[in-house]
Amino acid sequence: MEQTVIDGVPVFWAQGPAPMTATLTFGCGTRDETFRTIGITHLIEHLAMSTLPRVHHEHNASVGLEITQFFATGKPAQLVEFLDVVCRALADLPLDRIDKEAGVLAAEGGQVTHPTAATLLARRFGTSGYGLAPWIGPGYDRIPASAVAAHAARFFTKGNAVLTLTGPPPEGLRLPLPDGPRPFHEPQAPLPVAGPRWSAESVPCPGLGMRGPAVSAAWSLGMQVLQERLTTVARREKGLSYDVGAERADVDPVTAERMIWVDAREGRETEVAEILWDTARQLAAFGPDQDEIDHEVTAFAEAIEDPRLVDAELDLRARAELLGESFHTSQEWLAELKAVTPEQVAAVISEGLRTALLVVPEGGVLELSDRDGKRVAVGGCARAGAVPDGRVFRPPLFARMVNGSARRASLVLTADSVTLRDDDGDVHMVRFADVVGVEVHDGARTVFGRYGCLVPIDPDLFRGAGEAVVALEAAVDPALFYPRTDLIG
Amino acid sequence: MVRADLPSHVDPAWNDPELERAVRALCDGDPTPAFDLLAATREQPDRRELCVTILGQAGSAVLPLLRAAAEEQRDDVERLLLWGSALDAAAWQARGAAFAEHTTDEQFGQLVDLTKQARAVLRRAAKLAPDDAVPWSELMHGALGAPEHDDEGDEVFAQVGRRSPDLYGANYTRLQSLAAKWYGSHETMLEFARSRTADLPPGHPLLALIAVAHVEVHIHNLDNGNFFKRLWKGMTYLGKAPVRAEVDAASDRLLAGVDVFGGHPRWLAANQVFATFYHQLGDDMASKPSDTMRLARHLAYSGERPALWPWGYFGDHEEQFAKARNAVAGTGMGIG
Numbered sequence: 001m002e003q004t005v006i007d008g009v010p011v012f013w014a015q016g017p018a019p020m021t022a023t024l025t026f027g028c029g030t031r032d033e034t035f036r037t038i039g040i041t042h043l044i045e046h047l048a049m050s051t052l053p054r055v056h057h058e059h060n061a062s063v064g065l066e067i068t069q070f071f072a073t074g075k076p077a078q079l080v081e082f083l084d085v086v087c088r089a090l091a092d093l094p095l096d097r098i099d100k101e102a103g104v105l106a107a108e109g110g111q112v113t114h115p116t117a118a119t120l121l122a123r124r125f126g127t128s129g130y131g132l133a134p135w136i137g138p139g140y141d142r143i144p145a146s147a148v149a150a151h152a153a154r155f156f157t158k159g160n161a162v163l164t165l166t167g168p169p170p171e172g173l174r175l176p177l178p179d180g181p182r183p184f185h186e187p188q189a190p191l192p193v194a195g196p197r198w199s200a201e202s203v204p205c206p207g208l209g210m211r212g213p214a215v216s217a218a219w220s221l222g223m224q225v226l227q228e229r230l231t232t233v234a235r236r237e238k239g240l241s242y243d244v245g246a247e248r249a250d251v252d253p254v255t256a257e258r259m260i261w262v263d264a265r266e267g268r269e270t271e272v273a274e275i276l277w278d279t280a281r282q283l284a285a286f287g288p289d290q291d292e293i294d295h296e297v298t299a300f301a302e303a304i305e306d307p308r309l310v311d312a313e314l315d316l317r318a319r320a321e322l323l324g325e326s327f328h329t330s331q332e333w334l335a336e337l338k339a340v341t342p343e344q345v346a347a348v349i350s351e352g353l354r355t356a357l358l359v360v361p362e363g364g365v366l367e368l369s370d371r372d373g374k375r376v377a378v379g380g381c382a383r384a385g386a387v388p389d390g391r392v393f394r395p396p397l398f399a400r401m402v403n404g405s406a407r408r409a410s411l412v413l414t415a416d417s418v419t420l421r422d423d424d425g426d427v428h429m430v431r432f433a434d435v436v437g438v439e440v441h442d443g444a445r446t447v448f449g450r451y452g453c454l455v456p457i458d459p460d461l462f463r464g465a466g467e468a469v470v471a472l473e474a475a476v477d478p479a480l481f482y483p484r485t486d487l488i489g
Numbered sequence: 490m491v492r493a494d495l496p497s498h499v500d501p502a503w504n505d506p507e508l509e510r511a512v513r514a515l516c517d518g519d520p521t522p523a524f525d526l527l528a529a530t531r532e533q534p535d536r537r538e539l540c541v542t543i544l545g546q547a548g549s550a551v552l553p554l555l556r557a558a559a560e561e562q563r564d565d566v567e568r569l570l571l572w573g574s575a576l577d578a579a580a581w582q583a584r585g586a587a588f589a590e591h592t593t594d595e596q597f598g599q600l601v602d603l604t605k606q607a608r609a610v611l612r613r614a615a616k617l618a619p620d621d622a623v624p625w626s627e628l629m630h631g632a633l634g635a636p637e638h639d640d641e642g643d644e645v646f647a648q649v650g651r652r653s654p655d656l657y658g659a660n661y662t663r664l665q666s667l668a669a670k671w672y673g674s675h676e677t678m679l680e681f682a683r684s685r686t687a688d689l690p691p692g693h694p695l696l697a698l699i700a701v702a703h704v705e706v707h708i709h710n711l712d713n714g715n716f717f718k719r720l721w722k723g724m725t726y727l728g729k730a731p732v733r734a735e736v737d738a739a740s741d742r743l744l745a746g747v748d749v750f751g752g753h754p755r756w757l758a759a760n761q762v763f764a765t766f767y768h769q770l771g772d773d774m775a776s777k778p779s780d781t782m783r784l785a786r787h788l789a790y791s792g793e794r795p796a797l798w799p800w801g802y803f804g805d806h807e808e809q810f811a812k813a814r815n816a817v818a819g820t821g822m823g824i825g
Contacts, residue, residue: 274602282609285556286563343563350560367598369606373552373579375599 001317001329002168007175008158012317016166016310019057022072022079023164023315024086024175027182027322028155029066030112031129031249035436035448036480038137039105040151041068046101047148048089048156055082065112065121065130065249066185066323068156069315076170083163084174090156091178095145102140106487116359117247117259119201120209123357123379124257126451127436129188130249138437139485154183162321164314185323187252191451196356197379198273198366206273206360207261208280210352214256215326217336218344219352223258224296225288225345229279230262238275240268253324258352264361273360277368277376284350284371287342297337304330382451384429387421390414393462411455411462413471418447420455428453432475441484445469495794498582499546502758502796508540512547520558520571523548527567534653537623539754542658545574545627549582559610566618570627573610577630580604584634597635604631615648622652626659633666642666657694657755660685664698668705675706686739692746694759699739700766703732704799707769727770736766740783747790760790761810765799768813785817 001014033040045061057074072082118133125131157180212219227244234241241262249257264272320327368376391413395406405423412419419429430449439446444458459465495501511522523544530537548555555572580603584596608631615624625648632642649659667673667681682702707726740763767784795810803809
């Protein structure tokens with residue numbers, strides 16, 4: 001792998017099969033957004049790509065949890081032009097196109113990761129950073145142009161970019177990005193939730209999230225084996241599932257969140273969740289068989305013989321440069337995989353299960369035990385134990401007379417919080433200091449909290465709740481308020 | 490002489506000083522004596538089965554310790570056996586002792602999930618020690634409470650049969666699985682008890698299967714039908730001539746073999762089963778003086794500590810045991 005610098009941007013390249021691929025990577029992903037600016041990175045990517053002239057070669061862009069990439073495959077001159085246009089656009093975004101691109105994005109409906117993985121991240125981190133993944137937020141049309149410009153100026157700079165090429169840098173290549181330092185990504189602490197926990201969520205299929213070391217051949221191999229075993233049991237043996245997927249989020253240079261999900265036939269989601277849990281638990285108890293390890297090592301050894309893999313290796317190099325992740329060449333990684341023992345895999349999965357979050361689609365109920373035989377507790381949003389003392393607002397009398405849910409629900413306002421007791425009796429409290437966004441819709445406000453709860457303050461639902469609206473507006477940063485998006489019907 | 494204060498979830502109806510020490514050490518957080526004892530029982534399947542079950546009951550309170558120990562040496566059969574047995578015991582404790590209709594979904598859920606863990610651990614032990622019947626015997630518990638599939642009980646019991654067909658615990662569990670309250674009927678259960686005991690030598694503890702089977706029918710009668718039916722059946726079943734004759738015959742056979750089987754690990758437990766039968770018969774309309782005599786003889790071989798079952802069917806097991814002992818105390822047929 002070769003290295004150079006062009007216009008202040010580090011460039012890594014290695015010879016791959018033609019045609020050449022160029023990838024401009026920025027150390028900016030959805031984790032760098034806030035609830036108020038959810039989607040801003042994707043909007044910037046669209047604004048930049050919208051300036052491209054009509055081209056015939058393969059090109060695209062993507063936004064991930066930690067990075068954003070602009071990439072193209074074609075003749076050297078085509079790549080030079082692509083990169084030049086993208087860089088110039090990032091330096092001077094066409095902000096007047098925000099409305100149009102917001103509509104395009106709403107139509108695209110893209111997600112940064114699988115919705116089950118996204119929910120697992122939200123339960124791990126709350127409504128910030130990685131935890132924003134499943135949220136729509138205020139909507140692309142509610143992101144202020146000034147915020148777009150500021151976000152681009154902070155993250156889409158020379159200092160936060162790396163170019164990778166599957167061939168030598170083409171003649172005339174320029175990267176006219178604005179100057180700027182590489183931003184520091186504050187490591188994100190998980191919510192203080194003792195695992196393992198399970199919760200029923202708005203997810204399409206069961207999933208499992210575990211925390212562990214970022215760089216660990218045993219972990220990687222263990223997750224591969226887990227995927228393979230789940231495919232064997234849930235798909236081949238029981239016919240309950242079609243696909244098993246996995247994803248990781250590199251929370252910081254030493255910690256990763258690993259997620260795995262198993263889709264399920266309708267009505268069999270709980271059974272699949274139990275299989276997921278039991279399979280992971282067995283792997284933690286006994287580790288993989290040597291045959292399973294050998295299979296994974298062989299598969300990797302064969303994969304890296306493919307010359308197209310050079311692109312993936314370059315991606316890892318770019319990430320290492322931008323995010324401080326450790327970089328291993330394919331051969332180095334192969335050597336590490338070969339050295340993995342069943343005991344090491346068992347140990348890392350076992351440790352991971354201590355932090356496990358398990359989600360099942362809504363309506364599912366799980367009765368599981370951890371590896372020490374202790375019942376796995378219910379997780380989910382950070383419900384409070386009791387309703388605090390404060391001013392209580394109830395649904396109107398007529399509603400309470402005719403509707404059982406209305407009789408059970410109440411809203412409680414205190415000096416520093418607003419609390420919903422919902423019709424299930426669950427208590428959702430949001431302290432004003434923990435508010436991450438407030439949607440304004442006529443006289444109502446929907447308050448989104450840092451720990452995953454949301455509280456509707458609606459005078460139509462709760463008689464006299466206008467008083468709570470006033471208190472909320474007095475206590476919470478006005479910048480967090482936004483009108484309901486026009487992009488969702 | 491052993492101390493009488495074992496934890497309440499540990500069945501104390503046995504007399505084995507080494508097991509006593511191992512149980513107490515395990516309860517105090519030291520599993521080493523348990524592992525050593527189990528290693529010493531590899532050629533003693535009856536004792537090994539008892540030890541694994543009892544240590545498993547004790548171990549259910551220290552599951553993290555047993556898990557860690559098993560993870561230290563993943564191919565150590567004794568560690569796996571103890572961990573698996575403890576998970577099994579925890580599963581049944583989570584379920585509770587009530588009949589199925591009084592068991593909550595939550596309790597069943599925990600039973601099923603803990604059984605899955607136990608099954609995986611015990612199967613590994615079975616794989617590592619292919620001649621050992623005890624992993625299979627322990628697997629009987631999961632196959633009873635939360636079977637993986639309909640035939641699991643049959644399959645697992647067949648595995649026991651190939652290795653050590655006369656294991657007391659495995660046969661006791663098998664009989665339970667054939668009872669009407671589980672997956673069988675009175676007829677199937679009684680037939681099993683008769684066929685399993687037909688060729689046993691005098692004194693073999695498995696003769697207790699006959700008494701257990703009739704106690705199970707009695708319990709079923711007490712719990713099913715309208716009030717008067719339950720009352721009448723409850724008062725008369727044990728004293729019916731065929732029942733009495735069958736149990737008396739089994740009792741005679743057991744007592745006749747004390748010289749040979751008096752040291753069997755399950756000798757105390759078997760005698761307590763007969764003692765339960767005859768104690769219950771004492772409340773029956775057809776009770777006879779000879780029943781008291783039999784009760785006294787079986788109690789004499791029952792040791793000092795009451796088994797959790799079948800005494801527990803009729804109330805607190807310690808109270809029932811004490812009542813039975815009191816019933817013979819003034820008769821001149823005293824204990825010992």
